[in-house]
Amino acid sequence: xxxxxxELSESWKIAAAQMRSNKxxxxxxxxxxxxxxxxxxxxxxxxxxxxxxxxxxxxxFGDDVLYVSQWPWKPVDDWWNYRDRKKIKTEYAEPINRIIxxxxxxxxxxxxxxxxxxxxxxxxxxxxxxxLIRGTVSxxxxxSTFDFQEGRFFNELESRAGANVCVIGYDVADALFPSESPxxxxxxxxxxxxxxxxxISRQGTFLGLFSLDSIVVMPLLAFQKYFSAKxxxxxxxxxxxxxxxxxxxxxxTGIMRRVRGLAPEKKGDFSINEQQALKSxxxxxxxxxxIAGLFVTGLSLFVGAIGIMNITFVSVKERTREIGTRKALGxxxxxxxxxxxxxxxxxxxxxxxIGLTFAYAMCAGLGKAFPSFPIHFSVTLVIVSMTVSILTGxxxxxxxxxxxxxxxxxxxxxxx
Amino acid sequence: xxxxxxxxxPILIEIENIAKDYMMGEQIVHAxxxxxxxxxxxxxxxxxxxxxSGKSTLMNMLGCLDTPTSGRYEFNGRDVSAMxxxxxxxxxxxxxxxxxxxxxxxxxxxxxxxxxxxxVYAGIDPExxxxxxxxxxxxxxxxxxxxxxxxxxxxxxxxxVAIARALVNDPSIILADEPTGNLDSKxxxxxxxxxxxxxxxxxxxxxxxxxxxxxxxxxxxxHLRDGLIESDDGFSGIGILPMGDRLEADxxxxx
Ligand SMILES: Nc1ncnc2c1ncn2[C@@H]1O[C@H](COP(=O)(O)OP(=O)(O)OP(=O)(O)O)[C@@H](O)[C@H]1O
Ligand SMILES: [Mg+2]
Numbered sequence: 191x192x193x194x195x196x197e198l199s200e201s202w203k204i205a206a207a208q209m210r211s212n213k214x215x216x217x218x219x220x221x222x223x224x225x226x227x228x229x230x231x232x233x234x235x236x237x238x239x240x241x242x243x244x245x246x247x248x249x250x251f252g253d254d255v256l257y258v259s260q261w262p263w264k265p266v267d268d269w270w271n272y273r274d275r276k277k278i279k280t281e282y283a284e285p286i287n288r289i290i291x292x293x294x295x296x297x298x299x300x301x302x303x304x305x306x307x308x309x310x311x312x313x314x315x316x317x318x319x320x321x322l323i324r325g326t327v328s329x330x331x332x333x334s335t336f337d338f339q340e341g342r343f344f345n346e347l348e349s350r351a352g353a354n355v356c357v358i359g360y361d362v363a364d365a366l367f368p369s370e371s372p373x374x375x376x377x378x379x380x381x382x383x384x385x386x387x388x389x390i391s392r393q394g395t396f397l398g399l400f401s402l403d404s405i406v407v408m409p410l411l412a413f414q415k416y417f418s419a420k421x422x423x424x425x426x427x428x429x430x431x432x433x434x435x436x437x438x439x440x441x442x443t444g445i446m447r448r449v450r451g452l453a454p455e456k457k458g459d460f461s462i463n464e465q466q467a468l469k470s471x472x473x474x475x476x477x478x479x480x481i482a483g484l485f486v487t488g489l490s491l492f493v494g495a496i497g498i499m500n501i502t503f504v505s506v507k508e509r510t511r512e513i514g515t516r517k518a519l520g521x522x523x524x525x526x527x528x529x530x531x532x533x534x535x536x537x538x539x540x541x542x543x544i545g546l547t548f549a550y551a552m553c554a555g556l557g558k559a560f561p562s563f564p565i566h567f568s569v570t571l572v573i574v575s576m577t578v579s580i581l582t583g584x585x586x587x588x589x590x591x592x593x594x595x596x597x598x599x600x601x602x603x604x605x606x
Numbered sequence: 607x608x609x610x611x612x613x614x615x616p617i618l619i620e621i622e623n624i625a626k627d628y629m630m631g632e633q634i635v636h637a638x639x640x641x642x643x644x645x646x647x648x649x650x651x652x653x654x655x656x657x658x659s660g661k662s663t664l665m666n667m668l669g670c671l672d673t674p675t676s677g678r679y680e681f682n683g684r685d686v687s688a689m690x691x692x693x694x695x696x697x698x699x700x701x702x703x704x705x706x707x708x709x710x711x712x713x714x715x716x717x718x719x720x721x722x723x724x725x726v727y728a729g730i731d732p733e734x735x736x737x738x739x740x741x742x743x744x745x746x747x748x749x750x751x752x753x754x755x756x757x758x759x760x761x762x763x764x765x766x767v768a769i770a771r772a773l774v775n776d777p778s779i780i781l782a783d784e785p786t787g788n789l790d791s792k793x794x795x796x797x798x799x800x801x802x803x804x805x806x807x808x809x810x811x812x813x814x815x816x817x818x819x820x821x822x823x824x825x826x827x828x829h830l831r832d833g834l835i836e837s838d839d840g841f842s843g844i845g846i847l848p849m850g851d852r853l854e855a856d857x858x859x860x861x
Contacts, residue, residue, distance in 0.1 A: 192731070193728070194727060196726050196731070197726060197727070200723075201664040207715070209713055511710065514710075515710040515712075517698070518671055518698060518704045518710075519699065519723055520696065520699020520728065521695065522691065522692050522727075523691055589758070600666045600671050603710075
């Protein structure tokens with residue numbers, strides 16, 4: 191056991207010396223592995239980044255909320271069938287809530303109507319455009335997960351009265367009130383003043399694509415009073431137990447059919463969406479990145495492995511007499527096998543290390559260039575890359591190492 | 607007197623009717639055709655003979671680097687022909703010290719690391735290794751060259767490192783195949799003086815040489831021709847010269 195350890199450390203030293211004396215050759219040989227590791231790391235980073243960003247964005251939607259909308263949250267082939275559907279009206283919330291409270295053991299808690307459109311928001315000389323203006327009721331807070339940086343959400347009284355109050359997102363607050371508190375100030379939307387009563391804490395971006403903080407939320411009645419009814423409306427329905435989402439969905443479907451007065455044989459003319467559905471639209475993207483990445487990685491690993499196998503064969507050839515000498519001094523077959531396996535593995539590890547360094551630098555660079563894109567360089571990736579490197583090394587080194595270990599000592603010593 | 611002293615030594619190596627054939631395509635080359643020898647502990651033997659007579663082949667056989675096509679080989683009473691690869695490696699590691707004509711040092715390792723190598727294969731811990739390698743290098747007169755790489759040493763010094771490497775595991779026997787072949791005659795004499803002192807300290811030495819001047823240092827000479835022993839002036843085997851003549855030629859008794 192001890193002897194094995196000594197032989198191992200000896201082999202590492204030899205491998206290191208070997209690489210040091212053949213720097214250029216080693217680096218060139220490791221190139222394939224370097225590329226493979228860069229590919230695997232960047233791919234992993236991209237996927238992890240998308241995942242992290244997605245999870246973060248998803249949390250905002252809440253995983254226990256169902257959305258009744260005109261369109262499903264996934265790409266459809268027969269979009270014309272959806273285009274002509276009846277719009278979802280905010281008024282549906284009332285009958286839905288009535289049915290929910292009439293149903294014993296309902297899986298649903300409450301239905302909240304929302305209506306949104308994009309407008310500019312002004313304060314004094316500043317203006318932010320393309321802000322998502324959303325009208326809803328005070329129960330909206332139940333279906334959402336955000337916190338307040340300052341102030342509060344509007345209450346039931348303000349909600350029913352359609353008061354000219356609003357809650358603004360972080361970006362809006364930041365743009366309009368860089369140096370003062372927005373609370374109790376009036377912002378202008380469509381020329382109408384709305385008193386700010388709360389500021390939502392920063393939510394970040396949705397997949398780095400658009401900000402979730404460029405938002406203003408106000409009572410639905412106020413919204414309807416000042417903005418055209420042509421806005422998109424959804425009904426948000428909070429679910430009691432998120433582990434029974436399917437049942438909740440079925441129940442909601444039934445309720446919606448009743449509300450719309452659909453005959454049993456008619457197809458549903460609405461969509462019930464959930465966070466999960468968005469996830470499944472993202473999966474194909476993730477998969478194609480994965481497949482492309484795997485292909486590039488596999489190819490460069492293969493090329494790298496062949497290169498390393500080749501160079502190890504050359505190394506065995508060049509050092510045939512050395513192998514003979516070692517055998518004469520008492521090296522066993524497995525000692526020689528181990529030595530060359532370690533040399534090829536060391537080469538791959540070198541490649542892996544350089545690759546990781548590159549990938550890390552690239553990730554850092556990307557992170558700097560696009561601060562909003564969620565870059566995620568994980569420890570798992572380092573471990574995976576290193577494992578892949580080691581396996582490649584063992585794989586590519588095996589044939590030459592085996593040849594070396596089988597060399598006849600006399601023939602090896604005679605080799606010119 | 608000297609005879610008695612030698613006769614009492616235990617037998618270290620006994621080979622009987624060793625033959626070695628090489629296949630060269632269709633042709634069989636008989637490198638050795640039935641060689642028998644007895645070698646006792648603390649002998650100093652020179653193997654001579656013309657080129658191609660089988661000297662190196664015999665050395666490789668004695669050094670357990672190669673196995674005979676036929677014949678019997680006992681090393682310290684153990685049957686070598688029955689040993690597997692690992693056992694042979696262990697014998698080479700512990701019992702045999704090789705010195706090569708071309709030194710065969712690892713080019714990128716310093717003297718110390720080169721000498722340490724057999725100890726690595728013997729599973730000895732780094733501190734002891736270092737210590738023993740340094741001590742043996744000291745013994746061969748290279749105490750001040752521990753950290754020189756082979757290309758920073760003269761030929762004679764390289765061969766000294768190689769001898770230190772052969773000695774470091776305290777082997778039963780030292781095998782040297784033309785150890786002075788790549789050295790000028792003065793340096794060769796220095797190396798031979800080193801072998802002489804090793805012999806006096808009780809080591810067993812077998813060396814292959816072409817040169818009578820080098821063979822003169824040994825106490826016994828075996829001549830090979832065409833894979834057979836032509837003459838052996840030793841105590842065992844088919845000695846041809848009478849003992850007395852041999853002893854007269856012994857440089858140790860001459861002075
Ligand atoms: N691997 C081999 N394949 C074929 N023939 C071989 C092989 N090794 C040795 N021989 C032959 O065996 C014979 C003995 O070779 P060996 O090397 O033992 O001679 P030697 O006495 O050491 O010669 P030299 O003084 O030139 O070193 C030679 O005829 C040689 O050609
Ligand atoms: Mg020879």
